[in-house]
Amino acid sequence: MSNTKTIAKNSGWSGLDFLVSAVVALFTSIAINRYLGPSKNGYIVYVSYIASLVSSLGGIGIPATTRKYMAEFIGMGDRGTARYIYLRTLLMQTGLATLATGGVLFWVLRDADAEYKLASALLVLSIWPSMVNSVSSMANVATEDLSKNLPASVVSAFTYFIAIAATVTLHWGLVGVGTSLLCMRTIDFLVRFFPTMKRVRTWETTHVHPQGLRKRMINFALQSVASLAVALIVWGRSEIVLLKSLCPDIRQVSFYSVAFTMAEQLLLVATIFGTAASTTIFAQFGRDKSRLPNIAASTLRYIVLMSIPLHFIAAALAVPALLLIYGRQFEGAAMVVALAPLLCMFKAFLSPAQSLLESSEHQNYVIAATVFAGIVDIVVAWYLIPAHGAVGACIGNGAAQALAVCLMWAAAISLYKIKLPWLYIAKIVLISALASLSAHAIAERLSPVWGILWGGGVSLLVLFGLIYLLRVLEVEDRDRLRTLTAMLPKPIAMPLDKLFSMLIRPELASEGSPVN
Numbered sequence: 001m002s003n004t005k006t007i008a009k010n011s012g013w014s015g016l017d018f019l020v021s022a023v024v025a026l027f028t029s030i031a032i033n034r035y036l037g038p039s040k041n042g043y044i045v046y047v048s049y050i051a052s053l054v055s056s057l058g059g060i061g062i063p064a065t066t067r068k069y070m071a072e073f074i075g076m077g078d079r080g081t082a083r084y085i086y087l088r089t090l091l092m093q094t095g096l097a098t099l100a101t102g103g104v105l106f107w108v109l110r111d112a113d114a115e116y117k118l119a120s121a122l123l124v125l126s127i128w129p130s131m132v133n134s135v136s137s138m139a140n141v142a143t144e145d146l147s148k149n150l151p152a153s154v155v156s157a158f159t160y161f162i163a164i165a166a167t168v169t170l171h172w173g174l175v176g177v178g179t180s181l182l183c184m185r186t187i188d189f190l191v192r193f194f195p196t197m198k199r200v201r202t203w204e205t206t207h208v209h210p211q212g213l214r215k216r217m218i219n220f221a222l223q224s225v226a227s228l229a230v231a232l233i234v235w236g237r238s239e240i241v242l243l244k245s246l247c248p249d250i251r252q253v254s255f256y257s258v259a260f261t262m263a264e265q266l267l268l269v270a271t272i273f274g275t276a277a278s279t280t281i282f283a284q285f286g287r288d289k290s291r292l293p294n295i296a297a298s299t300l301r302y303i304v305l306m307s308i309p310l311h312f313i314a315a316a317l318a319v320p321a322l323l324l325i326y327g328r329q330f331e332g333a334a335m336v337v338a339l340a341p342l343l344c345m346f347k348a349f350l351s352p353a354q355s356l357l358e359s360s361e362h363q364n365y366v367i368a369a370t371v372f373a374g375i376v377d378i379v380v381a382w383y384l385i386p387a388h389g390a391v392g393a394c395i396g397n398g399a400a401q402a403l404a405v406c407l408m409w410a411a412a413i414s415l416y417k418i419k420l421p422w423l424y425i426a427k428i429v430l431i432s433a434l435a436s437l438s439a440h441a442i443a444e445r446l447s448p449v450w451g452i453l454w455g456g457g458v459s460l461l462v463l464f465g466l467i468y469l470l471r472v473l474e475v476e477d478r479d480r481l482r483t484l485t486a487m488l489p490k491p492i493a494m495p496l497d498k499l500f501s502m503l504i505r506p507e508l509a510s511e512g513s514p515v516n
Contacts, residue, residue, distance in 0.1 A: 024157040027498050028164040029261045030325055032177060033254065035168045038329060044174060045257045047112070048181070049122045049240045054104050054127055061221040062093045063134040065075035068358065069217055070142035080207040082142070085217075086200050090135045093348035097131035107391040115174075122178030129189035136189075141275075148199075149192065156188035220361060238299050239393035246382070252389035257334035258326060259394060263340035266314050267348055268305045274299065275352030281355040291415045292356060299352040301421055305472075307348040312432035313459045314341040316440035322454075336390040343398025346405040351406040356416060365415075369407035375402040427470050435463040464503060473503050 006277055036044065066089045070082040104124045112120045133152075140148040167176030237260055243253050277299040281292060315322075318337040322330060357365050377400030384392025412418060439459035443451035467473065477500070 020154050020157050022085070024161045026261070026265055028161060028180075029258070031164055031168050033258060033326055033330070036174075036177075038251040038254035038332075042244075044119065044123075044177060045253050046240055046244050047108070048114065048123055049237055051104065051123045051127055054100050054421075058271035062089045062096065063138040064358075065089060065217050065221040066135050067138035067142045070139055074142060078208065079203040080205060081210075083200050083203040083205065084207040086135070086139050090132075093135045094132050097128045100131065101125065101128040119178035122175065122182050126182040126185040129185045133185070133192055134429040136192050137197055139200065140192075147197065151195075152188045152192035155191050156184045159187050160184035160235055216361070220363070232281070235245055238377070239385070239397055242378075242381050242385055243390065243393055246385045247389050249389060251332065252393075255330065256390035256393050258322070258330055258333050259336040259340040259390065260344075262318065262321065262325075263314075263344040266307075266310055266341055268408055269310070270303045270348035271351075273303060273306065274348070277352060277355070281359055287454070288503040292359070293418045296356050296412065296416070297418050298353045300349060301424065301477075303348055304425050305477075307436060308346060308428050309432040309463050311341045311345040311348075312436035313439050313456065313463070315339075316436045316459070317443055317452050317455055320443055320451040323459040324448040324452070326508040330365050333390065336394050339394050339398070341392065343394055344401065346398075346401040349405050350408070353405070353412040357408065358413045360415070362411070366408060369404045369411070372407065373404035376400050383389060386492065397492070424472065427472050430470070431463060431470065434466065435459040438462045464499075473500070474503060476492055477504075 032044075032424070066086060069085050073079070073082040073085070101124065104127060105121060105361065108120045109117065138151055142194075158185070163180035163183055166172070167180060170176070172179070237257065239256065240253055243256060244250070247253075279294060312418050315338055318341060319334045322333060322337045326333075354366055357363065377396045379396075380399050381393050381396030385393055388395075409420075413420070436459065439455035441455075442458055443455035445451075446454060
């Protein structure tokens with residue numbers, strides 16, 4: 001199967017996975033915030049972030065190593081060594097998860113407020129299944145078959161949705177929220193672990209010990225953890241800690257969390273496509289490194305097309321969406337939700353560059369970029385948060401993300417001699433800005449519902465009209481996009497195919513193009 005078709009197939013599967021998770025996360029976030037309100041929810045957001053921080057740190061070093069080296073040996077046709085890597089890393093991760101969960105649980109039971117102690121303990125217990133589950137998840141990614149991760153994600157997401165609905169309906173309060181998260185992560189672990197273990201154990205048991213493999217794996221794992229430790233400052237919600245410490249208004253934590261949640265939904269398409277492309281990049285490293293620059297450039301091209309217009313238009317419609325979804329009690333978050341889509345947009349372009357650097361074991365560039373960006377984040381947020389609260393936190397995070405992405409792409413371009421379509425990117429930015437201005441001009445004069453409908457509709461007309469007039473798409477784009485839409489149901493795929501064909505100027509379409 002060609003790389004384009006593999007990416008298309010995995011985009012479809014990861015798309016379903018991320019879509020289900022994103023929809024459930026959005027609706028449960030709305031329910032929890034409306035139910036608890038900005039003040040009470042602020043503390044739960046803080047404890048949840050600490051638990052998520054520990055889970056993420058413990059869930060990247062060994063699992064990332066599992067993905068990297070399983071994919072490399074599977075790409076070389078050596079499933080025996082890949083099997084050995086999975087079983088060893090799973091054992092190590094289980095021990096690490098037990099230590100991490102016990103340590104954080106001790107801290108919570110000792111220091112948490114009495115009102116929040118039980119709920120906080122339940123949130124912390126969810127660290128263990130989350131950490132152990134990450135090894136099986138990365139093992140499935142390494143096989144370039146992301147469909148294997150879908151059942152667990154779907155079942156656990158709907159479990160969480162039902163549990164939160166019961167919590168709100170039956171007034172189970174903070175304990176219900178903590179129990180819901182623990183149930184979701186436990187079920188996700190069980191549904192994913194046993195099928196993955198069964199598949200891997202059917203692979204051949206003979207394996208090799210290439211010279212230096214153990215040292216490479218240890219170095220990679222340590223570098224991955226170091227990279228994530230600083231990356232969580234840039235890509236996570238680290239500003240929540242500063243907000244709680246530097247801002248007396250606990251509602252600012254909720255405002256920042258709401259803005260972050262809304263903006264993250266915009267990254268869904270880029271995350272889907274980027275994850276699928278990254279999976280192929282890691283496997284391609286074991287097959288033929290010479291094709292990696294073209295894969296990375298093509299991936300960036302389509303992420304630009306899918307992400308920049310979406311984030312610009314969303315920024316114009318963010319405030320009406322906030323009032324419609326969360327209600328007037330979150331009106332104080334208006335400024336931060338308007339800024340968040342533009343400031344978090346850079347994260348959409350992270351995956352291809354980071355995967356290129358990690359596949360060739362150049363994590364030092366990733367670490368250096370995130371360390372520098374993390375320092376910028378802390379300095380800017382520390383300066384702005386006391387006076388501007390959530391807005392200051394958002395600006396600090398956005399500046400850091402932009403800096404980190406630019407530095408990583410600069411390193412990848414230098415190492416791999418990648419040629420990026422700069423004129424194409426400039427056209428998309430210009431078109432997106434004009435579409436966003438048209439949406440804002442209409443939405444600010446109407447009620448939230450009508451502002452979103454009319455502003456969004458007009459902005460799409462402007463967007464597609466300018467894409468056509470400025471000749472943004474080429475024939476090869478139509479062919480590749482058709483490969484992607486082939487993974488969708490026909491009622492959705494057919495209109496999209498027609499739209500892509502309409503956006504290509506007739507004189508270009510008549511020239512034809514080979515299918516890559």
